Amino acid sequence: MSSQSLIELIREKSNAQSLQGQSSHPSISHKDIENLSAHTLVKYREIEIMALENNIIPERYVRNLNTFSAGDQIRLLKSSVCVVGLGGLGGIVVEILSRTGIGKLKFIDGDVFEESNLNRQFISTSETIGFSKAREAENRVHKINPSIETQCFDSFLNKDNAQDLLTGTDVVVDCLDNLKTRFLIEQECKSLNIPLVFGAVAGHQGQVMTIFPEDEGLAKIYGHEGALPEKGIELQLGALASCVSVIASMECTEVIKILLKKGNVLRNRLLLVNLWESVFEVIAL
Incomplete structure (x- = not known):
């Protein structure tokens, strides 16, 4: 025809x-x-x-x-976004981006749902405990928006597969709780010339930043990579669903602004959110 x-x-x-x-x-x-x-x-x-x-x-x-x-x-439907980590942040990011109409979504996560995820991870249910986070995210997207083309990688991102997994996307969204892998993603995104949207949550607080390949990025927040623990402070403070939702929403908005070249992205600026104090603060880095 x-x-x-x-x-x-x-x-x-x-x-x-x-x-x-x-x-x-x-x-x-x-x-x-x-x-x-x-x-x-x-x-x-x-x-x-x-x-x-x-x-x-x-x-x-x-x-x-x-x-x-x-x-x-149309531009969004022709765009491709990779979401690394399909837990609290990633599950909500996937939900929002699929409803917004991002044409291609790639999912990377080798983890499965546990009962402790139920307080904040929107894709997790009593029925999905023990199931792949990446696969369940893909299933969710197909139910929401059949136009979206998906790629699902039921594996953890590491030095050996990072370049292959991240190649071919317009924006990468970091939804991890592993600091060393965060630095690896940033390194590969810079190598591949891909913008990276970073988000993190600890208790009732969170932060968001957009990192372009030429930016200093995570070192401005965390210092030298070699001195980092594997996990951040979220293990001690937990993660509230309300805060996870806010930070994930901000990450999605950054993605949309990058793809449409509109608005003022959080580049070389860190958004700090404290829901207990109802404070949203942007600091220059």
Whole structure:
């Protein structure tokens, strides 16, 4: 089927929709995109992109309008993000990015869910204890947004596989609790010229920063890598679900700003969050 014929089918399936305070615009439903994909053998995401290119908004993205343009949504659908660590931060990051419409997501985590994860790790349930975090994250994404292309690596990132696993993504999101692996990710991202979004939580406090390849990055926060313990202070202070959610949301916002080249990213600046004191502070590094 030609592209023009498919566009005509998309137009036939579209319908006018208006939201409160917004003008009417044509949109197309998930079911219609799914049926068109099955009928034409064109990928779901490609149909979404074609619709957006013709100012027809997939209904799942209608509430993104006015914050994102149709062009912005296309850019997100054509983007690739790698999430390293699918626990507390990573599970929420995956949830938000899949609902936002990031076209390709890569998951890296060799761990399985434990009962102690249930307080803050949104993908964990009583039924997923003992199951792979990466696989369950992938399953969750497919249920939320069938247009997303996923790659799942049920393994821990290390010096031997880091370059291969991180290659080919536009942004990497660090959702780990292992300081030495954090420095390894930063090193590989710099080598591959990939921006890195870093986030960490300890108790009711958290921090977020975006690191570009030419930035000094984590050394500004933690000092020299050789003096680091393997785990941070979160083992002593725990991690509250509310704080994990805030930091993960900020990480996702950084990812979106990088991909769309909009807003003021937290580059060479560290966001410090203290929920007990209701304080959000940005410090220059």
